[in-house]
Amino acid sequence: MPQVTLTVNGKQHTVEVENRTLLVEVLREKLALTGTHVGCDTSQCGACVVHVDGISAKSCTMLAVQANGTSVTTIEGLAAADGTLHPMQEMFREHHALQCGFCTPGMVMSAIDLVNAHPAGLTEQEIREGLEGNLCRCTGYHNIVKAIAAAHPLMHAKA
Amino acid sequence: MYDFAYQKPASLADAVKALGADGEAKALAGGMTYIPVLKQRLAKPSTIVDLSGLGLTGIKVEGGKVTIGAMTKHCVVAASAEVKAAIPALAALAGGIGDEAVRHRGTIGGSIANNDPAADYPSAALALGATIVTDRRSIAADDFFTGMFGTALEQGEIITAVEFPVPTKAAYEKFRNPASRYAIVGVFVAQTSGGPRVAVTGAGQGGVFRHSAMEAALAGNFSAAAIKGVKTSPDDLNGDIHASSEYRAHLVGVIAGRALAKAG
The missing domain is CATH 3.30.43.10 (Uridine Diphospho-n-acetylenolpyruvylglucosamine Reductase, domain 2)
Known part of the structure; x- marks a missing residue:
């Protein structure tokens, strides 16, 4: 059986997979990291978004073998060891940017990549366009957009 | 699977x-x-x-053409200062494919080799008169797209790069399906050294196609006004639950007009 080695949330794992195994299946079923969700299974909803080598990707549309040798960050890898939330998570909480919560892990992962990619700032329009690949069935977009706008200065604050 | x-x-x-x-x-x-x-x-x-693992990435602008490695991702083309300067319509098209996460992984070579009837890149390749470079030959875009999901590629033939001649003017517009966000109709217009070229994606039963009646109307007057009244036959267009072939035929004219207005 093929083996893949990947670093997930800073920890290296070597797991046996089939060639057809999806990255999201490795995360959820082999590594028990069930924070990454499968919503539509057709690459549209974005509930499965994780970071692969720092860049957002839909883990339901990536083979585990394609992720061999990469570094993957999931929603479980954001908070500090002492439980301090990532600024994006904190702002999602602060602005009540979730209703049922199903889309939230993918929203947060996409949002962090979006903010990282735009250090100079993001307009509301850019945030909304940047979230094109993340669907919220509760239609709670307004507060999600507010949370991302609020997280931007926190993430780019000078240390 | x-x-x-x-x-x-x-x-x-x-x-x-x-x-x-x-x-x-x-x-x-x-x-x-x-x-x-x-x-x-x-x-x-x-x-x-x-x-x-093959490389095949990167963007080069020289000698009046933009050469993009086949494995170059959409997000890279969209953000490229060189592409934005040489063919802004091409960078804008790449930035409008799918969504952020899709653009982080999707490639120009993959899009062109697949020739999905609603894909964006085939219209740019056809309208700009691109050359598709493979491991064994160069193929003109006019000879490359051979029908829905069909290309001139042989079994095992791999696209290595796509070369786009820099046009005088160009623009791309699409009318997206509100749910899937794929183009119901997309039109790429270009004023090239060989005259005006218009390529339509999303609409044709045979995949991307050139609109010769519009190209003729644009010769000498590259503007939205020039194509007013140019008819598109619904006969060879797709009709489905999202849009009938008659509706698509109408949209081709509307979207082409918007693209021409944008091209200026």
């Missing part, structure tokens, strides 16, 4: 050999279309040959 063997060759020669040796083997670029196809069991390849 059905299981398959998997190879990730480190050289173009090895990839060509792996694909050539097995008629049921299939190349994988970014996988943004092909993995969904596999998940729906619409294809059953014996072997997946992953092209991501």
Whole structure:
């Protein structure tokens, strides 16, 4: 059986997979990291978004073998060891940017990549366009957009 | 999805050999279309040959043309200062494909090799008179797209780069399906050294096509006004639950007009 080695949330794992195994299946079923969700299974909803080598990707549309040798960050890898939330998570909480919560892990992962990619700032329009690949069935977009706008200065604050 | 063997060759020669040796083997670029196809069991390849180890990335602008490596991702083309300066319409098109996460993995070579009838890149290749460079030859875009999901590529032939001559003016506009966000109709217009060219995606039963009546109308007057009244026959257009062929025929004129207005 093929083996893949990947670093997930800073920890290296070597797991046996089939060639057809999806990255999201490795995360959820082999590594028990069930924070990454499968919503539509057709690459549209974005509930499965994780970071692969720092860049957002839909883990339901990536083979585990394609992720061999990469570094993957999931929603479980954001908070500090002492439980301090990532600024994006904190702002999602602060602005009540979730209703049922199903889309939230993918929203947060996409949002962090979006903010990282735009250090100079993001307009509301850019945030909304940047979230094109993340669907919220509760239609709670307004507060999600507010949370991302609020997280931007926190993430780019000078240390 | 059905299981398959998997190879990730480190050289173009090895990839060509792996694909050539097995008629049921299939190349994988970014996988943004092909993995969904596999998940729906619409294809059953014996072997997946992953092209991501071959390099084939990068953008070069020289001699009046923009050359983009086949494995260059949409997000890279969209953000490229060189592409924005030389053919802004092409950078804008790349930035409008799918969504952020899709653009992080999807590639120009994969899009063109797949020739999805609603894909964006084939319209740019056809309207700009691009040349598709493979491991063994160069193919003019006019000869490359041979029908829905059909191309002139032979089994095992791999696109290595796409060369776009820099046009005088160009623009792309699409009317998106509100749910899938794929183009119901997309039109790429370009004023090239060989005259005006208009390519339509999303609408044709045979995939991307050139609109010769509009091209004729634009000769001498490259403007939205010039195509007013140019009819598009619905006969060879797609009709589905999202849009009838008559509606698409109407949209072709509207979207072409918007593209021409944008091209200025």
